[in-house]
Amino acid sequence: MKKILMIVALAAFMMSGLVVTEALAANPAKKCKTCHNFTAKHKVGPGLAGVFGREAGKSGFKKHSKALKSANWVWDEAHLLKWVCNSKEAIKEFTGNPKARTKMPPQKMCGEKGKAVVAFLKTL
Numbered sequence: 001m002k003k004i005l006m007i008v009a010l011a012a013f014m015m016s017g018l019v020v021t022e023a024l025a026a027n028p029a030k031k032c033k034t035c036h037n038f039t040a041k042h043k044v045g046p047g048l049a050g051v052f053g054r055e056a057g058k059s060g061f062k063k064h065s066k067a068l069k070s071a072n073w074v075w076d077e078a079h080l081l082k083w084v085c086n087s088k089e090a091i092k093e094f095t096g097n098p099k100a101r102t103k104m105p106p107q108k109m110c111g112e113k114g115k116a117v118v119a120f121l122k123t124l
């Protein structure tokens with residue numbers, strides 16, 4: 001009897017592991033990890049912890065572009081949706097400067113994909 005219980009417990013444990021692995025694999029923001037940590041620690045780009053609702057360019061990241069250094073918007077839903085879809089175009093709109101550039105290449109996470117990314121960013 002004990003043995004059966006152990007096997008059941010073990011199977012349940014293994015299955016929960018699988019669910020966690022699947023959730024990670026399905027993370028909509030997976031591709032961002034090439035350049036970002038989902039913590040406050042900076043990488044190629046700034047750490048993304050707490051980015052939702054924060055003023056742009058204020059994470060303490062030292063290598064920002066001019067445009068992000070002098071940014072005056074807050075990372076709300078609307079700004080982030082445009083950013084993850086096409087940062088190259090978004091930076092021009094946010095700054096009002098058609099020549100503004102960002103160091104982050106466009107990610108093409110638009111529409112539903114973008115919404116999923118932003119929903120994830122809110123949890124950080």
Ligand code: HEC
Pocket residue numbers: 029031032033034035036044045046048051055056057058059063064065066067068069075083084101102103104105107109117121
């Ligand atoms: C190839 C590297 C790269 C990838 C991939 C990338 N980023 Fe970035 N990201 C950067 C860099 C570099 C910056 C700083 C840009 C600047 O200063 O112009 C940045 C800036 C940002 C900022 C502004 C942070 C702040 O504090 O103002 C956000 C938000 C962001 N990225 C989100 C994302 C998300 C979400 C993804 C995935 C969909 C992503 N990035 C993918 C390199 C990248």
